[in-house]
Amino acid sequence: MTFAAFKRQDLVSQVSETLTKAILEGDLEPGSRLNEVHLSQQFEISRAPLREALRRLESQGLIESHPRRGFFLRRISAPKIAELFQVRLALEHAAGQQVVQSITEAETGRLECQYEAIREAASNNDPLRQTEEDFRFHRLICEMSGNTRLLQFFDQIACEIRYSMVHLSGFHDDMEALAASHVPLLDALKSRDAVTYCNYLKRHLDEARDKLVAAVDS
Structure with a gap:
């Protein structure tokens, strides 16, 4: 059980680091929506670890979530x-x-x-x-x-x-x-x-x- 938990956290870290790199290199525009279905297919992972990775990006201030709409890159103000x-x-x-x-x-x-x-x-x-x-x-x-x-x-x-x-x-x-x-x-x-x-x-x-x-x- 401990090994499985570590493996999951490593996966979440890899996904969040990859997305952060893409955002900081300008590959994604402010205000754009992060499509969870497409991202889970690209990373070949389930929605659960992807959403956990997205929550990490939200805590870093890079993205924001909207109820029933999903995750979006934060607009700059x-x-x-x-x-x-x-x-x-x-x-x-x-x-x-x-x-x-x-x-x-x-x-x-x-x-x-x-x-x-x-x-x-x-x-x-x-x-x-x-x-x-x-x-x-x-x-x-x-x-x-x-x-x-x-x-x-x-x-x-x-x-x-x-x-x-x-x-x-x-x-x-x-x-x-x-x-x-x-x-x-x-x-x-x-x-x-x-x-x-x-x-x-x-x-x-x-x-x-x-x-x-x-x-x-x-």
């Missing part, structure tokens, strides 16, 4: 984006305050490599990859804080914000500038300057939020 960035700022502010006290040379090197990945994506004009590398940079800071709960909350809201970035045109108009905006954050962490880090972090996230809200309005 300006108020929702503002809420997400308010929480994100609080999380990354707390993470940065911790990291500046204990950052090592090895951790600095990891952040520098991650910044180079963001810049390389910009040079290659690859907005999808830049979005991924961007969030890896910020996630790395949260990871370095050592606070596992903080990292868990960051992962949840990052998934929703990435979803918005992928589907809103105009956000990646200046990819080089977006890459460069990470340099002050990196420098502040390297110099262990908590005040400067928090000031630049707010400016960095406010600019990202405003671009997304403007994209929604347009």
Whole structure:
């Protein structure tokens, strides 16, 4: 019985991860309906584990359910984006305050490599990859804080914000500038300057939020 339970959970995880990847890569449009019959046929699974996987996506904020209508990709709204960035700022502010006290040379090197990945994506004009590398940079800071709960909350809201970035045109108009905006954050962490880090972090996230809200309005 235990083995069967583990096997079922592994199946649910695989389905939810596959659907999440498709959504974050822009393969499905906001507001579109997820047809359970077609999906169960594609994955060759029954409706029960599929629905469990869809519930996971709902908890991540990627989809929403409507009684007697089914599951739909969440529509993007300006108020929702503002809420997400308010929480994100609080999380990354707390993470940065911790990291500046204990950052090592090895951790600095990891952040520098991650910044180079963001810049390389910009040079290659690859907005999808830049979005991924961007969030890896910020996630790395949260990871370095050592606070596992903080990292868990960051992962949840990052998934929703990435979803918005992928589907809103105009956000990646200046990819080089977006890459460069990470340099002050990196420098502040390297110099262990908590005040400067928090000031630049707010400016960095406010600019990202405003671009997304403007994209929604347009």
